[in-house]
Amino acid sequence: MGEFRAMPPALAASESWPWPPIVRASAGWHLLAVAGGVLVPGATPWAIGAIVLNHAVITAAGLTPRSSLLGPNLTRLPEAAAARCEVAITIDDGPDPEVTPQVLDLLDAHGQRATFFCIAERVLAHPELAREIAARGHSIQNHTARHRHNFSFLGPRGFAAEISRAQQVLHETTGERPSCFRAPAGLRNPFLAPVLHRMGLSLVSWTRRGFDTRERSAATVLARLTRDLRAGDILLLHDGNAARTAAGRPVVLEVLPPLLARMHADGLRAVTLPEALAA
Numbered sequence: 380m381g382e383f384r385a386m387p388p389a390l391a392a393s394e395s396w397p398w399p400p401i402v403r404a405s406a407g408w409h410l411l412a413v414a415g416g417v418l419v420p421g422a423t424p425w426a427i428g429a430i431v432l433n434h435a436v437i438t439a440a441g442l443t444p445r446s447s448l449l450g451p452n453l454t455r456l457p458e459a460a461a462a463r464c465e466v467a468i469t470i471d472d473g474p475d476p477e478v479t480p481q482v483l484d485l486l487d488a489h490g491q492r493a494t495f496f497c498i499a500e501r502v503l504a505h506p507e508l509a510r511e512i513a514a515r516g517h518s519i520q521n522h523t524a525r526h527r528h529n530f531s532f533l534g535p536r537g538f539a540a541e542i543s544r545a546q547q548v549l550h551e552t553t554g555e556r557p558s559c560f561r562a563p564a565g566l567r568n569p570f571l572a573p574v575l576h577r578m579g580l581s582l583v584s585w586t587r588r589g590f591d592t593r594e595r596s597a598a599t600v601l602a603r604l605t606r607d608l609r610a611g612d613i614l615l616l617h618d619g620n621a622a623r624t625a626a627g628r629p630v631v632l633e634v635l636p637p638l639l640a641r642m643h644a645d646g647l648r649a650v651t652l653p654e655a656l657a658a
């Protein structure tokens with residue numbers, strides 16, 4: 380029952396922020412259900428059912444990484460970037476001392492740029508690697524302080540702590556302040572959007588992902604990423620937590636060369652998120 384009471388006070392506390400329609404509708408739905416349960420004899424089971432259903436819908440939205448129901452969420456680049464034939468390759472969960480340097484060499488060899496959603500505690504473990512990513516023309520963005528597996532269950536304070544700590548570490552290490560955020564596995568709840576809004580961060584998910592932390596076949600990952608590949612796409616790969624091929628090679632290293640070749644053949648250019656979002 381504690382959950383029923385949690386939402387309206389939180390809504391009241393952040394009036395300045397435009398809550399998404401589904402959250403406003405939820406608050407109204409809760410009030411209706413409670414009023415109905417109190418005022419209409421025998422309606423209590425229906426009221427409880429209505430509230431459970433409401434929470435199920437909100438939870439489902441939070442478990443759907445590309446959903447915009449819980450607030451702004453970038454799944455494609457803006458039209459202007461697409462018109463410039465730009466694609467964003469995003470590479471998560473690093474930096475990794477074995478994989479990341481090889482990823483940087485592959486990107487250099489093709490003259491392309493990527494965005495690295497780094498985990499702050501890994502940046503603290505390998506600060507020189509983070510600085511090299513930035514020095515070689517790529518962008519580092521915020522993927523939380525610790526990539527906690529229960530991230531999507533945190534409340535406003537937990538979100539703020541994880542995200543602001545990462546902002547601080549990334550800024551201090553690279554001199555650049557991230558403007559984009561990605562949640563671990565893309566999972567979240569209604570309290571994330573107002574925290575990002577307050578910190579001036581944009582939530583970025585993806586157009587397509589290859590599931591390359593689990594999938595060991597580079598061909599399968601490549602096929603998932605290049606299905607309907609076109610300008611404006613945001614692609615997701617991993618240099619941290621990378622799955623290994625049967626031969627023991629990190630999958631991302633097998634996927635990048637054919638992906639970059641395909642993009643070149645299609646006339647597409649890989650740019651950083653700040654570059655794609657600038658215009």
Ligand SMILES: [Zn+2]
Pocket residue numbers: 471472522526562563564
């Ligand atoms: Zn991640």
